[in-house]
Amino acid sequence: MKSVIFSWFVSSLLINGGVEQFADAFSSAKSRLTTRNPDLPTTNIFRDGRCKDQSGPRQEVLGLHLSKNSNPYSFDVSRPTFDLFALRNIRGDALLQYNTLNQSEPLRINLYLLLTLSLFAFPTVSEAVLGEPSTLVTTAATALGGVGSFGLFLRECKNRSRQLNRIEKELNAEFLSLKLPSNRFADRPLGKTVQLGQLRGSKRLLALCGNKDQLQNALVQFRVMRRRLAQAAVIAVIVPTDGSTVEEWGVRDEEIRSAPFLAEAQDIENWVAYFRSLQVGGDRAVDANQLVWFGLNNNGRSFASGAGDSPRLIEILGQNLRPLDVLDEDDEVDRGSTADEKRAKEAAKVLEVQARFYRALTDGDLSSMKEVCSDNGASEVTEVINEGGRVDDWVTCLADDARPSGMQVSGQDVLVVSEKEAFSTAVEFPANSGFDLATLLALQRWKCNSDGDWELDLHQTIPWSPNSKAGGTLRCDCRGCVALTRGKDRRTFGGLIG
Numbered sequence: 080m081k082s083v084i085f086s087w088f089v090s091s092l093l094i095n096g097g098v099e100q101f102a103d104a105f106s107s108a109k110s111r112l113t114t115r116n117p118d119l120p121t122t123n124i125f126r127d128g129r130c131k132d133q134s135g136p137r138q139e140v141l142g143l144h145l146s147k148n149s150n151p152y153s154f155d156v157s158r159p160t161f162d163l164f165a166l167r168n169i170r171g172d173a174l175l176q177y178n179t180l181n182q183s184e185p186l187r188i189n190l191y192l193l194l195t196l197s198l199f200a201f202p203t204v205s206e207a208v209l210g211e212p213s214t215l216v217t218t219a220a221t222a223l224g225g226v227g228s229f230g231l232f233l234r235e236c237k238n239r240s241r242q243l244n245r246i247e248k249e250l251n252a253e254f255l256s257l258k259l260p261s262n263r264f265a266d267r268p269l270g271k272t273v274q275l276g277q278l279r280g281s282k283r284l285l286a287l288c289g290n291k292d293q294l295q296n297a298l299v300q301f302r303v304m305r306r307r308l309a310q311a312a313v314i315a316v317i318v319p320t321d322g323s324t325v326e327e328w329g330v331r332d333e334e335i336r337s338a339p340f341l342a343e344a345q346d347i348e349n350w351v352a353y354f355r356s357l358q359v360g361g362d363r364a365v366d367a368n369q370l371v372w373f374g375l376n377n378n379g380r381s382f383a384s385g386a387g388d389s390p391r392l393i394e395i396l397g398q399n400l401r402p403l404d405v406l407d408e409d410d411e412v413d414r415g416s417t418a419d420e421k422r423a424k425e426a427a428k429v430l431e432v433q434a435r436f437y438r439a440l441t442d443g444d445l446s447s448m449k450e451v452c453s454d455n456g457a458s459e460v461t462e463v464i465n466e467g468g469r470v471d472d473w474v475t476c477l478a479d480d481a482r483p484s485g486m487q488v489s490g491q492d493v494l495v496v497s498e499k500e501a502f503s504t505a506v507e508f509p510a511n512s513g514f515d516l517a518t519l520l521a522l523q524r525w526k527c528n529s530d531g532d533w534e535l536d537l538h539q540t541i542p543w544s545p546n547s548k549a550g551g552t553l554r555c556d557c558r559g560c561v562a563l564t565r566g567k568d569r570r571t572f573g574g575l576i577g
Contacts, residue, residue: 106304157250164188165240173246177239184239191232198225248357249381255353256346257316263562268335269343278314279379285390286316286344288354289370291323296324297370297442298328299388301340303494303502304392306413307543308425308521309338310404311396316342319351334494337413358386374399397541397549398565406506406543408511410490425533426493429501429525432533433491436523437505441516443477449557453534457556460537463563474558485510488521501533507540518544 097132159168163352178185205213213221231285237296253276258269278284287297294317301315308315317328325341335341344350354371373384374395382399383390414426432451439447464470475481487508495501507519525533541552551564 086364091308095554117421136367158239160242164236165243169243170247170250173243173250176246177243181239181242184235188232188235188239191228191235194228195225195232197221198228245381249375249379251356252353253373253379255344255350257314258343258345260302260314260335260342262339263336268332272345276373276379280377281312283311283377284316284375285313285372285395286318286374287370287372288318288320288348288351290321290368291319292329293370294319294323295328297372299496299502300392302330302334302496303504303522304396305334305338305340306394306490306492307402307504308340308400310402310406311400312403313340313400314342315340316344316350318344318347318354320351321411321531329496333417357384386480393520393539393541394549394552396520397543397552399548401548402518402543403545406490408487408489408508412490413492413577422495425495425498425501425527429493429495429503429533430491432525432535433493433503433505433523436535436538437486438489439483440477441484443479443482443484445473445477446475451535452557453528454557455526455536456558457524457537457554460554460558460561461552463561468561468563470559470561476560483507483509499527501527518542 156172158171160171160174161167162169162174197222202213202218205211205217214331254274256272256274258272258283261267261270275284285301286296289297298315298317317325318395325335330341357373358369358371369386370389371384371386372390374382374390376382376399382393412430414423414430438444439451460470487510488505489508491503491505493501495502500522503523503525505521505523507521509519519540521538521540523535523539524537526536527533536556538553538555542549549565551562554561554563
């Protein structure tokens, strides 16, 4: 009978969230018993084991135990608390955020645990409750039911642990510091130093970490989309692992000044340590020498992360980094750098070919489209075809009922990367599609042939509007166009942060 009463007491605690409340109460009481003397200096433990005295607020590396308030008697909301379901210490503010955002999941966990305890205890309490002992069939059925409910309990606990792990990683990034880019009319390219937590509500973030070669290749997309990043209030933070500089990554000074998109990481060691923690703390092993990246939205929450391959920036812009600036059909053309006469001349040629491409697209001119396109197929289109995707040739795409007749294009810009490769972007306004749906972001990649003429290697377009995520994207080359649709939204996104 004592065991029955104890089981009922534990179950009641679980249903009302009492176990967590009991643990929190015990933790709070313990914190009140261990207040420190305000006249004594605090101790800051660094990664190499050395101690440094300081009288200001505490801040340990990676933000694992942080206090913004210098008052020693104030409650530290980030103080780790032992979590019974995860069986590890978890930041208090991470638990608070989880409990605020999730209402049904904790209830399911408690119900599955209560069901498990009840089913396993049924053969013992059957005679006391029902007046007759449990039969062999009943015992077997309750045992199987208990195993099944325990499996559901473990599944929900695993999902909960993943969410808490993601929230902790997001919160640990709050105290990483950077220098914000200045506006294009400022005397200096960089402005004040801030922490990531101070960017909430004003900026989105994309951060990359790697060596010189990895960053040089990955930053080509960011250089091409610098104007679009500025329109979406996105800043890029680049963290080199080998001490390389902006000049070594191929970013030109006029690109930085043309759009405020590139921030400068401060305290590089802390940034690298944070990225390393992402690499070793995920569900899958990640090579320490790979390129690593993650993105945070306005609320400081992660929307994507990964390792190895560079982020596909145009697709991230369409789904997660939609524009905040008003997109106007009269936006001026950005003709690129004028500092280098040869590069300026090539940029003008690319813009001219881009205009020919759009005339052929809107007028349905198949011969002009074939002249503009390169004969080499783009790898991005080949990838879709190899996975079973269907390609619609240009005859189909330029038909009267298929082509975007009357579409307007504005805000064209160009980046000449080398003598053989260039990129251009534009904002498209399809005719008669409504104000909210009438914006698409387009990217073109150009290759220079042996005659010195620029040919279209890839054209990709994706819906890009403030009010809705992109439902799909279109990739085109000399063979025609393939369409990709967006998958089902998930609460967690995998990757390194979750």
